[in-house]
Amino acid sequence: MFGLLAVPRLWFSLLLLTVVILAMGCQDVSNSENVQTEKSQASKPQATSDSGLNQPSTQQDSSADKVAKTVSILIKTSEEVTAYQADIAWQQSMTVFGATQAMGPGVGIQSTGQGETCFVNSLAGQENLGSAGHNWIFRVNGKLGDKSCDALVVQPGDQILWTFGKYE
Numbered sequence: 001m002f003g004l005l006a007v008p009r010l011w012f013s014l015l016l017l018t019v020v021i022l023a024m025g026c027q028d029v030s031n032s033e034n035v036q037t038e039k040s041q042a043s044k045p046q047a048t049s050d051s052g053l054n055q056p057s058t059q060q061d062s063s064a065d066k067v068a069k070t071v072s073i074l075i076k077t078s079e080e081v082t083a084y085q086a087d088i089a090w091q092q093s094m095t096v097f098g099a100t101q102a103m104g105p106g107v108g109i110q111s112t113g114q115g116e117t118c119f120v121n122s123l124a125g126q127e128n129l130g131s132a133g134h135n136w137i138f139r140v141n142g143k144l145g146d147k148s149c150d151a152l153v154v155q156p157g158d159q160i161l162w163t164f165g166k167y168e
Contacts, residue, residue: 071099071154075107075124075162083124090156096138097150099160111150118150126164138162 071094075084088102097118100109110122120136121128128135138145139161145152154160 069156071156071158071160073099073103073160073162075100077124077126077164090154090158094154095150096140096145096152096154096160097148099154100149100162113148114150116148116151118148120149123162123164134164134166136162136164137167 069090070087071090072087073085074082077083084103084107086103088099091098094102097109097111097120100107100123108123108125109120111118111120113119123136126136138149140152140154140158142159142161
């Protein structure tokens with residue numbers, strides 16, 4: 001019985017991953033050369049936005065500088081399944097919630113409240129199950145969030161991890 005239930009979940013997870021990859025390739029860029037580069041990178045979910053680029057020698061920012069100006073986000077619906085992964089351009093005063101929203105509407109983040117009272121009810125198509133079940137929990141650089149996701153400001157280079165599990 002368990003094996004039969006796992007197959008639809010796997011297909012659903014693969015479908016979500018495909019949608020994210022396609023959405024990442026459709027981001028607005030300034031010229032067609034960048035469009036081709038970003039589309040080729042979107043097929044590599046583990047790659048950062050700077051890997052594999054043919055950089056002109058006149059470029060002023062190094063790859064390390066660009067990575068430091070981003071925030072990495074990973075959304076996992078289970079230990080085995082990564083639903084979404086992206087590197088988002090960091091902005092001054094950006095919060096965990098704002099960075100997650102910047103991934104685009106495909107992430108499906110639903111919340112109530114704002115600032116200190118913001119609470120994520122659903123993410124990646126998965127609703128919280130309440131006090132007796134699994135819920136969305138975030139960490140920044142491995143540290144469990146100690147305030148609302150819309151009150152915790154992120155810094156360049158931070159790594160945000162959203163997991164669906166029990167709060168322990």
